[in-house]
Each structure stands twice: as C-alpha cells, then as structure tokens.
Amino acid sequence: MADLVFLDGKFLPRQRAHISVQDRGFLFGDGVYEMIRASGGRMFEPDRHLERLESGLRALRIGVGTPSRYDLLEIARRLLEGNGLLAGDATVYLQITRGAAVRRHNFPPDATPATVFVSAATFLPLEELRHRGGSAITQPDTRWSRCHLKTVNLLPNVLAKQAAVEADVTEAVFVRDGFITEGSSTNVFGARDGELFTHPTSNHILPGITRAVVLELAAEIGLRVRETPILAAEARDLDEMFITGTTTDVLPIVRLDGRPVAGGVPGPIALLLQERLAERLEGPTRPLPLREVVA
Ligand SMILES: Cc1ncc(COP(=O)(O)O)c(C=O)c1O
Secondary structure (H helix, E strand, O other), rough: OOOEEEEEEEEEEEEOOOOOOHHHHHHHHEEEEEEEEEEEEEEEEEHHHHHHHHHHHHHHHOOOOOOOOOOOHHHHHEEEEEEEOOOOEEEEEEEEEEEEEOOOOOOOOOOOOOOEEEEEEEEEEEOOHHHHHEEEEEEEOOOOOOOOHHHHHOHHHHHHHHHHHOOOOEHHHHHHHOEEEEEEEEEEEEEOOOOEEEOOOOOOOOOOOHHHHHHHHHHHHHHHEOOEEEEEHHHHOOEEEEEEEEOEEEEEEEEEOEOHHHHHHOOOOHHHHHHHHHHHHHHHHOOOOOOOOOO
C-alpha cells in the first residue's frame, strides 16, 4: 500500500520526505501539531482540530506560508485516498513548524516559510482494552504554564508515558498542586453519584476535542457535569474514572498507582459514553469531495 506524505507543497513517499537539520521544529520544538481520527475515510471533527491548530499558530506567531484550513483538509483527504484509507480506521497527523533557518533563538527572517507536514496512517483501536479497562500511574505535572497549546514540545509527556510503560500501565496522569490535570496524551474524567467531573479548560490542560465531544454526549444523556479538577488523593473514591483522546476514545481506568479504582471494573457511564462516541465516529458516510490543490 502506498505511504504518501505531504511535505512543503509536495506529495511524496514517506521514505523520501526529509526535514532540514536547520528546521526549528528539530532544533527548538518550535511548532504545533494535530492528530485527527478518520473512520471510513471521514475525518472526525476536522474543524475543531484545525481551529485548535490555527489558534496555536496564532499564539506562537507562526504564519508565513501556512496553508488555509480548506487546503489542509484537501491535503488530508488526498492522503487518505492515496494511501488506501477510505475504509476502516485511520489517523491524520499534521505538523507545522516555524521553518528552517540559521540557528538562533529569536524568530528567523520574516520571509522564512513554515514547514508543513501531513501524513495519514492506518490505526487499530484498542477494542479489548477499552472493554476491560486500563490502568494509570500519577506523575508530577512539571510542564510549562501554556499546556493549552498543542506544541511539539512534549518532553514531560514523553517521560511520563515512558514511566507508565515501565510500570506496565496504560497512561500517566499528571498531578499539579494535588489536583489531576490530564494524562500524557489524554484528558481525565471522574464520576461520582451520577455526576461527571473533569478539569476545566485552562492553561494547565489541552482542550481535548474528544473531551469537548464527551461533554456534549454527557449533556445529551442528561448527566450533570462539573468542570472542576479531581483531587488525586480522592481519585480512588470515585465511582468511575476514564480518559479520553483522539486515539484513546473513552477508556475506563480501573487501577491507579497499583490500587483498584471503582471496584476495578469499567463503570456504566464510561461504557455508555464509549458507545455514544463510537456512534458519532462512525457517523453518516459521505463521499469525499476531491479537488486538486497542490501540484
Ligand atoms: C496532553 C494531551 N491532553 C489531552 C489530549 C486529548 O486531546 P484530543 O481529544 O484532542 O486528542 C491530548 C492528545 O494528544 C494530549 O496530548
């Protein structure tokens, strides 16, 4: 199967796509990214993802030569089609950096074009784990105070996730000032007495697209929701705990720091939200309008 990617205006095989050693994404982690889920060739909530990407670009003042939202969508659609991903589950990855220039900390010369990379790959949802439930460890949240930006600076997330892998658990959950903020690549929810809790959107968490959809689904179901952070010390007293993310969907967490949460089994709220999210992901199939945008 073809593995085409898009880099700086061209579609080319992945093994022929190379980034400059002067790229500021490589040198400084100076860029933003997005991961969009696709099911049957249909991207899930693409506008929300691209809005988040654009707001990150604006916050970091990266703008030279960045494609429009429409063009990014067309590029993604062409990759899904070109790579034979119109059936089944896939992910689209987009990364935009401040471009390549002589290494210095301040911004490069005004005309330096951004580096734009887009790829699409097949994806296997964690079906079995989703039904059985996963486990997590807590880790101190040592990240900067602009976690709402989806930048490629992910070192604390990388180290936390590695700690999770070494502890043989699914996810690492960050704790700041005693409160759970979010996971290394997920948002965290708790449920108690039929009420849902999650950290409010702030500079301390990424405003997850799945989080936003789950809040909508919770409202549809008629669940009460409180956007207040969960005290880590009280997490094991929750009736349910679960994490959400683009490639995680809704995943019940049944063990935290080696001890059972919520009796050690997935709870009914997480399972219902999982089902409703799957329905939204599958959605109505619609044909992909394709248009030539890039030579
Ligand atoms: C730190 C962090 N929090 C939350 C999420 C979940 O966000 P989304 O639902 O948009 O995938 C991610 C996804 O990568 C993340 O990196």
